[in-house]
Amino acid sequence: MVDRSASRGNAGYRAIADALREEIDKGGLPPGSKVPSENELMSTYGVEQPTARRALDVLKNEGLIVARRGAGTFVREFRLYRRRSPARLAESGWGAGGSIWTSDDAERHTSVDSIEITTVDAPDHVAAVLELADGAKALVRRRRYLVDDTPVQFATSYYPEHLVRGTRVAEANTGTGGVYARLAELGHRPVNFREELRARMPRDSETKLLELAQGTPVIMVVRTAFTAKGQAVEVNEMILDASSYILEYDFTSNESN
């Protein structure tokens, strides 16, 4: 038997994590503040360093704290950016103002970097939706979105190559109105949209691309754009940093749910 009676007695790493979490929830440790170091936890709870560390690991994986080597561990701060989907509805303003979460109303600087345009064999699930014949190619546009110079989204769009060959859709600058305006000019105006969403923990490559902190999920949004005839002309796979986004969908209905 081992003597575990230190300052605050014996405690497992889960109990330590619970205590810290409660302190954070309660506001005793506000966002940005420093949480006790491993050394402090060791003496406070009478545990060894690996145990103190594991307690902090729990909260890191919950996305509540971030560690900065040499500096300390801190309660995480969030800045949320709102993405409105059928943008036209939201702007026309019924129920405007009645939002549950607040996002930065002040304008934030958004930009795009690293546009990359290639022609590839589309992945099977994309080829099926775009109804690409065997061997038909897809034009791919990849780009990363930044808000206030931090990456928040990585998007990959697929188009049937034979529809957009030699047009501005295949250029970095697609002109006013963007890709959808160009598709409309080509006789393939997108009018119906489907967005499918999932959330999951990121792959390693996504963690690097979006510079994600531990414990940050990603939201996958796949938008498919259809013409009036029902033909899919775009599949856009977006990977969003879940800690940076609120997604908003507005719709009108007679019977719903």
Place this chain on the structure above:
Amino acid sequence: MVDRSASRGNAGYRAIADALREEIDKGGLPPGSKVPSENELMSTYGVEQPTARRALDVLKNEGLIVARRGAGTFVREFRLYRRRSPARLAESGWGAGGSIWTSDDAERHTSVDSIEITTVDAPDHVAAVLELADGAKALVRRRRYLVDDTPVQFATSYYPEHLVRGTRVAEANTGTGGVYARLAELGHRPVNFREELRARMPRDSETKLLELAQGTPVIMVVRTAFTAKGQAVEVNEMILDASSYILEYDFTSNESN
């Protein structure tokens, strides 16, 4: 210096995790299959047990594997359930079939348990949206949704208490057409809807309620229902097991990005 030259030489826990992840991605370890035990990893990579364990912890936190004490650690299997939001649109079928992810098309058994109805002071952010005067109460309906007997969602709905007092909205069984039909009869038909979404790692209570595996995010969906006059008559906060859901939003637009 320590001799780390075992079977496959020295490797940090990250390298071991990377190797296993690659094996999973590549299909060498299909969903449901058993991943090497801690003992096997120790001899394969020439590390001690805590190091082998940490490698597995990485993948658990990524939601790729689940451990069953005494039995082993296994590659995770997913069963996705599709939630369509403006349901009427999806059913009317433009672009039907062109979905990126497949969900179980076979009927699955869905049910609700533990309905709980109370009257409370609404949280501030809800009171603001429902425009509740100081001291005005809210009726709260809480329930948990199951699919094939596993919990997938926990929902909390708020209504202005003075609107629904003494009606079937305050009863467990709300009758055909549900709450929205009752609200319509009361002269408060909801016609416009806003859904706001976030994804994050679960709180401890949510992990228990939804029986979430490690590395499983939750999706918070907050639906606000507005009458034609723009009054909010319901706020419904849903917590979804992200590993069980695909969310789908269909909409029509003339200009949309």
Place this chain on the structure above:
DNA sequence: TAGTGGTCTAGACCACAGC
């Protein structure tokens, strides 16, 4: 230089599943 987080060894004990 002192303090902080990050990694690892070496060895121990416990709880649980499956045979």
Place this chain on the structure above:
DNA sequence: CTGTGGTCTAGACCACTAC
């Protein structure tokens, strides 16, 4: 009973930050 995952001690070394 054996093997598996889960927890913990005790002590070491490294990499980085802030002063």
